[in-house]
Amino acid sequence: MTEKTTAELEKLRGLIDGVDNQLLHLLRKRLDLVAQVGAVKHAAGLPIYAPAREAAMLGKRREEAQAMGVNPQLIEDVLRRLMRESYLSEKDVGFKQIKPDLGQIVIIGGKGQLGRLFAQMFSLSGYRVQILDKDDWQVADSLFAGAGLVLVTVPIGSTCELIRSRLGSLPKDCVLADLTSIKEAPLNAMLETHNGPVVGLHPMFGPDVGSLAKQVVVVCHGRGQTQYQWLLEQIGIWGARLVEAEAVRHDKAMQLVQAMRHFSSFVYGLNLCREQADIDSLLEFSSPIYRLELAMVGRLFAQDPLLYADIIFAQQGSLEAIADYLDNYREALALLQAGDRQGFISRFNEVASWFGDYAAQFQRESRAMLQSVNDMKTG
Numbered sequence: 001m002t003e004k005t006t007a008e009l010e011k012l013r014g015l016i017d018g019v020d021n022q023l024l025h026l027l028r029k030r031l032d033l034v035a036q037v038g039a040v041k042h043a044a045g046l047p048i049y050a051p052a053r054e055a056a057m058l059g060k061r062r063e064e065a066q067a068m069g070v071n072p073q074l075i076e077d078v079l080r081r082l083m084r085e086s087y088l089s090e091k092d093v094g095f096k097q098i099k100p101d102l103g104q105i106v107i108i109g110g111k112g113q114l115g116r117l118f119a120q121m122f123s124l125s126g127y128r129v130q131i132l133d134k135d136d137w138q139v140a141d142s143l144f145a146g147a148g149l150v151l152v153t154v155p156i157g158s159t160c161e162l163i164r165s166r167l168g169s170l171p172k173d174c175v176l177a178d179l180t181s182i183k184e185a186p187l188n189a190m191l192e193t194h195n196g197p198v199v200g201l202h203p204m205f206g207p208d209v210g211s212l213a214k215q216v217v218v219v220c221h222g223r224g225q226t227q228y229q230w231l232l233e234q235i236g237i238w239g240a241r242l243v244e245a246e247a248v249r250h251d252k253a254m255q256l257v258q259a260m261r262h263f264s265s266f267v268y269g270l271n272l273c274r275e276q277a278d279i280d281s282l283l284e285f286s287s288p289i290y291r292l293e294l295a296m297v298g299r300l301f302a303q304d305p306l307l308y309a310d311i312i313f314a315q316q317g318s319l320e321a322i323a324d325y326l327d328n329y330r331e332a333l334a335l336l337q338a339g340d341r342q343g344f345i346s347r348f349n350e351v352a353s354w355f356g357d358y359a360a361q362f363q364r365e366s367r368a369m370l371q372s373v374n375d376m377k378t379g
């Protein structure tokens with residue numbers, strides 16, 4: 001590089017540093033304003049996540065960006081990242097308590113990660129929360145006596161047995177709910193055991209989400225909705241979207257969304273391990289999509305095997321869904337073994353037309369994800 005080039009670059013980089021510093025000051029200002037919005041919302045009991053405001057704001061900023069010769073997607077990306085920060089900061093002021101006159105909340109299995117997250121969210125909303133873990137059963141009766149909600153979040157394998165053997169004498173108005181990732185069996189166990197209000201919930205996220213804004217919680221109604229409506233509203237205040245479903249339909253979807261998905265990630269990892277694949281080389285040669293896939297598989301093995309065993313072994317139907325998957329794998333492999341390129345292409349087209357417009361939608365969505373995977377690269 002010539003001295004002139006170095007000097008020019010230095011000067012321009014100095015100006016960029018100045019602009020970035022102004023951006024930082026603007027960010028600080030925005031965070032402070034959002035903190036004030038958080039306080040106003042807390043007082044009024046409004047949910048963190050305001051989709052209509054977000055859509056209007058993004059639309060306006062995109063238009064303004066266009067007029068200024070700035071890529072509209074750039075301002076949208078920046079604002080979406082900023083709003084993620086807003087969800088976290090609004091959580092700091094706590095949440096409006098929808099049912100102040102509720103007795104205490106007892107979380108069975110509250111020392112598990114998901115249990116701890118819900119305990120934190122209820123505490124941030126002003127409720128008195130008691131954790132009942134496996135060694136605490138001697139105090140269970142006294143905790144249940146004043147309970148307005150008993151929330152079960154224990155491993156799937158022990159959920160129904162625990163409900164039937166331990167929860168037969170809750171106060172009549174106490175809401176009984178669970179967070180199990182299958183719904184039919186636990187819901188039936190709760191309905192048979194407790195005569196009061198019953199609802200099944202399935203949070204469709206892991207315990208490391210940070211904020212519940214935009215996360216989905218599936219709701220399977222049991223009995224006495226008017227008595228647990230406050231719980232649904234409370235979850236809405238935390239920013240989550242409630243999706244109502246029949247337990248049977250939910251469980252069927254989980255065979256694909258969870259059991260089959262996790263099982264194939266498990267086998268993918270098992271295969272890499274048995275092949276003694278060199279992860280460093282894989283990463284070095286990886287395209288963004290491969291890196292994303294590797295991250296998705298690898299993250300499974302950073303977690304508790306019991307959790308995944310629970311999910312995969314929970315339903316007989318999952319075994320069938322996984323067996324079907326294996327059949328399709330074998331059939332596709334046979335095309336390869338027979339050198340049947342045309343057969344492969346015609347299956348591909350069959351699947352593409354089945355996906356229809358979703359294929360293009362998924363391509364658009366994954367493009368943004370892949371770009372952020374690439375942005376994360378250093379060196």
Ligand SMILES: O=C(O)C(=O)C[C@]1(C(=O)O)C=C[C@@H](O)C=C1
Nearest residue numbers: 037048049050051053054083086
């Ligand atoms: O305007 C609000 O209601 C806010 O909470 C602020 C804000 C933002 O960061 O701009 C954050 C979250 C909402 O979903 C919408 C907008």
